[in-house]
Amino acid sequence: MNSRPQVSSRGASAPFIAMEVMREAAMLSMQGGAHGKRIIQLAVGQPSTGAPRLVREAAARALEKSRLGYTDSLGILKLRERIAKHYDEHYGQSVSPDRIIVTSGSSGGFVLAFLACFEAGARVAIAEPCYPAYRNILKSLGLEVVGIPVGPETRWNLTPDLIADAERKHGRIAGVLVASPGNPTGTMLDATHLAALTASCEAEGRWFISDEIYHRISYGMAEATALASSPDAIVINSFSKYYSMTGWRLGWLIAPQRMMVPLDRLAQNLFISPAALSQEAAIAAFDASEELDANVAVYAANRELLLAELPKAGFDTFAPADGAFYLYADISRFLRADGNADSTEFCKRMLREIGVALTPGYDFDTERGRQTVRFSFSGATADMAEAAERIKSWLG
Ligand SMILES: Cc1ncc(COP(=O)(O)O)c(C=O)c1O
Structure with a gap:
């Protein structure tokens, strides 16, 4: 027998695109950003804060x-x-x-x-x-x-x-x-x-x-x-x-x-x-809870800010965003055959041209994700404001 052992199809799952965007954003950051602009990470769904103080102290004791x-x-x-x-x-x-x-x-x-x-x-x-x-x-x-x-x-x-x-x-x-x-x-x-x-x-x-x-x-x-x-x-x-x-x-x-x-x-x-x-x-x-609720207050401010600013850039349809720290937005009006053919291309261009990382909708919906993106607003409010300004002038 000289056939090589085969890789199991179980490992052939689709990539987690948000993690791949995070990798590319980190690489661009190491290379000095996108056209000199600092990378703003709105792709990954994690708090930008560390564990609360009480947890860190308990860890040190343990x-x-x-x-x-x-x-x-x-x-x-x-x-x-x-x-x-x-x-x-x-x-x-x-x-x-x-x-x-x-x-x-x-x-x-x-x-x-x-x-x-x-x-x-x-x-x-x-x-x-x-x-x-x-x-x-x-x-x-x-x-x-x-x-x-x-x-x-x-x-x-x-x-x-x-x-x-x-x-x-x-x-x-x-x-x-x-x-x-x-x-x-x-x-x-x-x-x-x-x-x-x-x-x-x-x-x-x-x-x-x-x-x-x-x-x-x-x-x-x-x-x-x-x-x-x-x-x-x-x-x-x-x-x-x-x-x-x-x-x-x-x-x-x-x-x-x-x-x-x-x-x-x-x-x-x-x-x-x-x-x-x-x-x-x-x-x-x-x-x-006091420290953690303060984080949630920042998410609430970020959500308000993006919901006020992104429509000025042309984003007109969002899912309700009752909780979590995401906005799921329709981008059909920005798709064209000659560029931005789908959400992946839209996000890649946005990252490379203005340094703002979003997640393409394909991660969440293999069919209709062509025309959606996800904004994660778990970062600093100043970053949300800066990202919204960059996106407005990019799409404007
Ligand atoms: C809806 C949902 N469930 C589960 C997870 C996995 O989280 P963890 O394994 O860190 O608890 C995530 C992470 O983003 C998520 O968004």
Whole structure:
């Protein structure tokens, strides 16, 4: 036999374009910017702030005092208890720490949830546009993705009818994955709408997986957790966004009791445990609301600024942006056959010519993303103002 071993098709997932834009923006920055202009990063979805002070202090203490070995694969009990207390304080929901597993970011939570909930080949429905890794993780685990196009008619949300239609078209749907606030749209589901979705999933014996990673970043609309409407919902959350701890790689998952043994076994074998230092430090994150709410106030100001300035550059249609730190904008009017043929070209030119990095819509919607871009407004307000000025004169 002289044939070479083949690379598995599981690794052939689509690139995460936002990460590739981030790489190109970093390269341009190292080369001195775009035509001498400093690069302004509006492509990547992460807070520009570090972890809150209380978390950094707790981490310093843990470095001194703890051995920081492997932890329980479900996560350290003190952190699971603190997460349970947060559900009581913030949502008025009583959750036993026994139903909480600490994960390596919500990304680790998705892998555990998908493996524990679905047989290989099962169909899982997601809204399109959506966070691109949903599609790519599901596919790499051998699951079939049913992308359901959503738009302004349903405020960019899934509905029980849309899921039922998709099932008629594609066959049995074993689970539904929803994010509120969503990425890239920022759109939120109110409690009634969320309860309608969880009830329809319960009635059909489908898993309902609720990505609540952008909770606590919202601009007036009340947030609802799927835990309040369904004891069977799988809730996934993270320390990355509101808690401003992306690089600490820590999140959590809440599941019905009967899932805990399978989740624990998968976690033991796949990850052993989440990072001990991050866990020790994250306990303090729930006491850092003053500092973290101040970050959200900056996002709110950035959102106002962009919503006032971008229409002056010709951007006329945005998804509602109820929460998270994104604006999902239509760019059809800027597309031409002789340049800016699609969102990728539009974003590449914008980055190279005026040094502003956005994410092309293809990341979130493989079809209609041709004519959309995502602005991430998690940076400094001065950067938003500068980016808006550059874009206005570029498009003007
Ligand atoms: C909707 C959504 N879910 C999950 C994630 C993954 O976050 P992490 O693994 O850092 O918790 C992201 C990251 O951007 C996201 O936007």
